[in-house]
Amino acid sequence: MTVMxxxxxxxxxxxxxxxxxxxxxGDPQNPRVLVCAHGLTRCGRxxxxxxxxxxxxxxxxxxxxxGRGRSDWLADKNDYxxxxxxxxxxxxxxxxxxxxxxxxxxxxxxxxxMLLAAQPRTPVAKLVLNDVGSVVPKASLExxxxxxxxxxxxxxxxxxxxxxxxxxxxxxxSAAQWRHLAVHVARRxxxxxxxxHYDPGVAVPFKGAVHADIDLSPWWNxxxxxxxxxxxDASDLLTPDILERMLERPGTQAVEVPRTGHxxxxxxxxxxxxxxxxxxx
Numbered sequence: 011m012t013v014m015x016x017x018x019x020x021x022x023x024x025x026x027x028x029x030x031x032x033x034x035x036g037d038p039q040n041p042r043v044l045v046c047a048h049g050l051t052r053c054g055r056x057x058x059x060x061x062x063x064x065x066x067x068x069x070x071x072x073x074x075x076x077g078r079g080r081s082d083w084l085a086d087k088n089d090y091x092x093x094x095x096x097x098x099x100x101x102x103x104x105x106x107x108x109x110x111x112x113x114x115x116x117x118x119x120x121x122x123x124m125l126l127a128a129q130p131r132t133p134v135a136k137l138v139l140n141d142v143g144s145v146v147p148k149a150s151l152e153x154x155x156x157x158x159x160x161x162x163x164x165x166x167x168x169x170x171x172x173x174x175x176x177x178x179x180x181x182x183x184s185a186a187q188w189r190h191l192a193v194h195v196a197r198r199x200x201x202x203x204x205x206x207h208y209d210p211g212v213a214v215p216f217k218g219a220v221h222a223d224i225d226l227s228p229w230w231n232x233x234x235x236x237x238x239x240x241x242x243d244a245s246d247l248l249t250p251d252i253l254e255r256m257l258e259r260p261g262t263q264a265v266e267v268p269r270t271g272h273x274x275x276x277x278x279x280x281x282x283x284x285x286x287x288x289x290x291x
Contacts, residue, residue: 012036012065014058019105021076021098023089028082030098032073033058036065043108044068044289045099047119049273050216051158051208053079055194056116060276060285067290068112073102075118077209079194087211095122109133112289116140116273117247121226128232138238138285141245141273143252144230150247150272151220159213163203170196170204179244179271187277236261238288240281242270263288 015038018031033054044064046057054072061070074081076098077090084090099122103111113134115123120142127134157177164170171192180191197207239256241248243266253264265284267274274281 012062014061017071017105019101021094021101023076023084023086023094023097025084025086025089028076028084030073030076030081030102031079032071032102033061034072035061035070036068038069040069041108041110042068043103043106043111044070045103045111045113045123046070046072047099047113047115047122048072048075048078049117049119050154050212051078051195051206052116053195053207055079056191056275057114058190059278060114060282063279063282064286064289067286069106071102071106073099075122077212079207083209083211087209087214090209090212091215092122092125096125099126103133110135112136112138114138114140114276114285115142116276117142121146124226124229124233127235128229132235134235136236136238136289137233138240138288140240140276141242141248143239143248144225144227144256145252146224146226146247147249147252148220148223151216151224153246155213155217155220158216159210161205161210163199163201163205165203167192167196167198167204170206174206179242180273180275181242181267181270183275183277187275190277191275230256230259233259234261236288237263238285239264240274240284241266242272242274243268244271245273247272 015034048056053074057072077083113123120139127137
């Protein structure tokens with residue numbers, strides 16, 4: 011049984027220092043590093059299943075992005091964005107001593123991986139984009155904007171989980187899988203009520219981007235590494251036409267996950283197997 015460890019590093023944003031934290035699996039001396047980056051309101055514990063099953067080949071690192079999970083909240087909410095997230099990722103890789111990494115990113119974490127992979131002298135060798143692409147449609151942003159940044163309080167963890175299920179088309183998951191996804195994004199306050207464990211302030215810059223599609227094609231076209239794209243077959247964020255255009259890029263392959271929206275949660279052997287085959291080829 012692989013033992014999970016925890017790590018952290020102090021990072022600098024435009025308004026001060028903050029600490030980001032991660033979970034880590036596998037041999038800490040393994041130079042082969044896999045980073046798993048989560049979605050907008052999620053956390054690194056989403057990747058426990060994948061990380062444990064990749065830890066025989068990799069040192070697997072699953073960060074909580076600033077404002078999520080156990081990482082610090084930012085003082086100025088307008089700083090929640092990719093310039094800070096990219097700088098934090100670079101600080102984390104330096105702390106790990108990682109010169110070269112493979113990257114699995116779900117939604118926001120995939121965009122972060124794309125931006126890093128597009129940079130000159132990037133450390134990203136292989137990139138897995140989980141249900142995100144070169145364009146983020148306005149319609150999907152509008153759907154997400156309906157719930158991101160809200161701070162509802164629930165009388166029980168079960169109520170919080172039910173609320174998460176109502177807005178999260180993650181596919182056909184077992185009760186245990188839903189509970190895992192709920193418990194690690196939940197916190198119980200001093201008042202005894204349960205809330206989602208992320209800073210509602212992450213919505214401040216996000217909601218400013220809802221007025222139009224977000225075109226990431228300049229960064230996508232700059233990526234030179236091999237890329238695997240996973241798409242939930244009912245996803246409204248990675249649409250078939252966007253995926254079709256992305257597949258025109260050499261070195262790109264895609265797999266569609268049936269009966270799933272945005273986004274596949276990488277909690278079964280089929281999804282993990284596809285990623286493993288790509289990364290280890």
